[in-house]
């Protein structure tokens with residue numbers, strides 16, 4: 245189950261991505277925002293964080309205007325590894341190397357089709373399970 249959240253700056257891209265998730269029959273929870281009015285991105289970042297930390301969802305997608313504020317918010321929490329990606333190489337690498345569990349996107353930065361490729365890459369790439377990457381992820385969590 246994927247938790248999806250955005251502020252107003254990410255709303256349109258969130259809708260586009262949810263359309264793909266519907267078509268691909270990938271289960272998700274839309275945790276808002278639901279309308280175009282101005283809202284505070286930390287609220288929606290926290291909703292996705294909570295859904296993952298409670299194990300209700302195993303991954304998240306967070307979108308704000310740049311993807312920056314909402315990824316900063318998510319990364320304040322132990323157990324969350326949020327990766328702000330603007331290209332597919334990074335989306336693949338952050339799954340392989342960092343076991344990232346949240347993908348952050350900039351709704352005002354990316355075109356829809358590129359964003360969708362990034363989402364697909366992120367969701368389809370498993371963690372490498374290499375010992376060195378496991379050790380480093382463990383260090384992220386417990387240093």
Ligand code: RB5
Nearest residue numbers: 253308309310312313314
């Ligand atoms: C909202 O105007 C904007 O600041 C927000 O979407 C995001 O880009 C913050 O990092």
